[in-house]
Amino acid sequence: MYESIAQAVLPIDIQVWYVLVFGLAAVACLVSLLRVRKIEHTGTRQGLSALLAMSAVWALSHVGYLSTTDYWTAVAFHEVGLLMGIATVGAWLYFCSAYTGRSLHHNPRIRQVAIAMFLTIAAIKLTNHWHGLYFSATATTAPFPHIAISNGILHWTVMGGAYALASVGYFMLFERFRQVSHNAAPLAILVALTGLPIGLDILGLISPALLDITYEPLGVAIFAVGLMFVYVARFETIRLAGEGDDPVVVLDERDRVQDFNRAAARLLPALTETEASGGEVPFEEIVPGIADLLAVESPIIELQNDSETRYYRVTEHPFSAGRTTLGRGIVFSDVTHRERYRKELERQNDRLEEFASMLSHDLRNPLNVAQGRLELAREDRDDDHLESVAEALDRMETLIEDVLAIARQGQPVDEREPVDVGRIARQAWEMVDTRQADLHVSEGTTVEADPDRLQQLLENLVRNAVEHGGEDVTVTVGPLEASDGFFLADDGSGIAPEDHDAIFESGYTTAEDGTGFGLAIVEQIVDAHGWTVALADSQTGTRFEIQT
Known part of the structure; x- marks a missing residue:
C-alpha cells in the first residue's frame, strides 16, 4: 500500500528519490566545505570541516548502499556509513566545544578516551559478520530491491550513547545562544534542524513508509547550507559576542550594533532599548566619543554601573569571513581595581611631591641661613662648639637629601x-x-x-x-x-x-x-x-x- 501511495505522489522511482536526496546532501556538505575557510576561528573551522567532510562521506555511503543489490557491496557501504556516523559525533563535539570557547577539544585525556571508544566501536562494527550482534542483512524487494538491515542490541546501545554525546553539543550551543541576547534565534533554529532527522529515524523504524536507515546526513546538510550560505556573518558575530565573560558588542563595517551579550546589555542598558525599538543604531549614539577613544592606545572608559563608577579597558577585534570584512567586536574589560589603585598611587605620588617640595624649600632655607651664620661666626672664633654645630647642620642636610631621594625615587619608572x-x-x-x-x-x-x-x-x-x-x-x-x-x-x-x-x-x-x-x-x-x-x-x- 505504501509503495503505491509513494509512486502516486512521486512518479519517479522511489529508489531514485532516496539516492537523489542523499546525493544532494553529500553535494551540499561538500560545497559548504569549500566555504568553511571563511571561518576565522581555527578550532571552529577545523571542527566544522571534519563534520561536513564526514557527513558527506556518510551520505555517499547511503547512496552506494541504496544503489546496489549485491550483499557484500551493500554491507561494505553500510559499515562505512556506520563508521562515519560515529566519527561525526566526535567532529560535532569538537565543533561545539571550539565555537563556544571551551577547551574540551584540546583536553588530551578526552581525546584519548574518544579515540579508544571509536576504535573499539569500529572493531565491533567491522567484525559484525563473525558475531552478528550489531546488525544482520537480508535481501528484500520492498519498497525496491535492496539489502535490508536489521539492527541488533549493540547498534541500539551505541546509538543511544551517540545521541547522548551529541546532546552535550546541543547544550553547549544553546547555552551560548542564551548568553547572547540578540539575533541568536535564527541560528538556534538552524541548529535544531540538525535533530529533525531523528524523527525520520523513528518513523523508518516503526513504519514501512520509510526505509529503516539513519537520516542524520540530511540534517547536517541543511545546517551546512543555512550556515555557510545564509547566516555565516551572524554565526561569527554570535561566536564573538559570546566569547568570554566580558561585555562584548559586535559592530558591522559601518559601526552599527549587530550583536551583544548579556554582560554588555547590563553594562549598557541603551543596547536593549535600541533592540526593542528595532533598526540598527550606530554605536556612537550609545557610547558617545567611542571612535576617538578607540584611536588611543589601551583606552580606559569610565562608566556608571549600579550607582558605582567603574573603569573598563576598551579593545577592538576586527573579524571577517574570508576576504570580506564583517565588522569588529568591542570588548569591555573591567579594570576598576587596577585603575583605582593607579589613581590612589598618583595621589600618593602627588603628596610625596608636595612633601619633597616642602623639604626642599621650607627646610633648606633656614638651613642655608644657619650655615651662613655659622660661617660668619667661625670667622671671629673657631672652637669645638661651632665644629659640633657644623657637623649637625651637615647631617641635617644629608638627611634632607636622603628623604628627598626616597620621596622621588619611589615613583614608578x-x-x-x-x-x-x-x-x-x-x-x-x-x-x-x-x-x-x-x-x-x-x-x-x-x-x-x-x-x-x-x-x-x-x-x-x-x-x-x-x-x-x-x-x-x-x-x-x-x-x-x-x-x-x-x-x-x-x-x-x-x-x-x-x-x-x-x-x-x-x-x-x-x-x-x-x-x-x-x-x-x-x-x-x-x-x-x-x-x-x-x-x-x-x-x-x-x-x-x-x-x-
Whole structure:
C-alpha cells in the first residue's frame, strides 16, 4: 500500500528519490566545505570541516548502499556509513566545544578516551559478520530491491550513547545562544534542524513508509547550507559576542550594533532599548566619543554601573569571513581595581611631591641661613662648639637629601632604555668617596632601566659597601646566573644575621654617623622598576641581588 501511495505522489522511482536526496546532501556538505575557510576561528573551522567532510562521506555511503543489490557491496557501504556516523559525533563535539570557547577539544585525556571508544566501536562494527550482534542483512524487494538491515542490541546501545554525546553539543550551543541576547534565534533554529532527522529515524523504524536507515546526513546538510550560505556573518558575530565573560558588542563595517551579550546589555542598558525599538543604531549614539577613544592606545572608559563608577579597558577585534570584512567586536574589560589603585598611587605620588617640595624649600632655607651664620661666626672664633654645630647642620642636610631621594625615587619608572650595568657601575664609583677600595665589573650585563635612577641605586650600594666593609674593600658587579638581573658584592665584614630583616627599613643603620636611608632608597628604586632586591647568602662580605 505504501509503495503505491509513494509512486502516486512521486512518479519517479522511489529508489531514485532516496539516492537523489542523499546525493544532494553529500553535494551540499561538500560545497559548504569549500566555504568553511571563511571561518576565522581555527578550532571552529577545523571542527566544522571534519563534520561536513564526514557527513558527506556518510551520505555517499547511503547512496552506494541504496544503489546496489549485491550483499557484500551493500554491507561494505553500510559499515562505512556506520563508521562515519560515529566519527561525526566526535567532529560535532569538537565543533561545539571550539565555537563556544571551551577547551574540551584540546583536553588530551578526552581525546584519548574518544579515540579508544571509536576504535573499539569500529572493531565491533567491522567484525559484525563473525558475531552478528550489531546488525544482520537480508535481501528484500520492498519498497525496491535492496539489502535490508536489521539492527541488533549493540547498534541500539551505541546509538543511544551517540545521541547522548551529541546532546552535550546541543547544550553547549544553546547555552551560548542564551548568553547572547540578540539575533541568536535564527541560528538556534538552524541548529535544531540538525535533530529533525531523528524523527525520520523513528518513523523508518516503526513504519514501512520509510526505509529503516539513519537520516542524520540530511540534517547536517541543511545546517551546512543555512550556515555557510545564509547566516555565516551572524554565526561569527554570535561566536564573538559570546566569547568570554566580558561585555562584548559586535559592530558591522559601518559601526552599527549587530550583536551583544548579556554582560554588555547590563553594562549598557541603551543596547536593549535600541533592540526593542528595532533598526540598527550606530554605536556612537550609545557610547558617545567611542571612535576617538578607540584611536588611543589601551583606552580606559569610565562608566556608571549600579550607582558605582567603574573603569573598563576598551579593545577592538576586527573579524571577517574570508576576504570580506564583517565588522569588529568591542570588548569591555573591567579594570576598576587596577585603575583605582593607579589613581590612589598618583595621589600618593602627588603628596610625596608636595612633601619633597616642602623639604626642599621650607627646610633648606633656614638651613642655608644657619650655615651662613655659622660661617660668619667661625670667622671671629673657631672652637669645638661651632665644629659640633657644623657637623649637625651637615647631617641635617644629608638627611634632607636622603628623604628627598626616597620621596622621588619611589615613583614608578615610565620610560626605560637598555642600560649597560657595568658602565653605570663605573659612573657610580666615580661619584662616591671609595678611598682605597677596588671595583671589579663583569662586562655584558644589560637591563631595561632609567639610567639616572640605576646610577643612584648603585651609588648607594657602593657607598654602603665602602662605609661598612672597610676602606680597602673589593666590590664586584656582575650578572646573575640563574635569572635575569645583576649583583653587587663586597668582601668586607658582612652584615650580622640579626640585622638581615631590617636593613631595608628607613632610618635603620649600624653606623653612628649613618642616616639609615641608603638601602631604603635602593629598595625604592628597585620597586619603582618592578624589580626585586634581596640580601643573598655569601661566604664572605655582603652580596645584594637585583632580579629584573
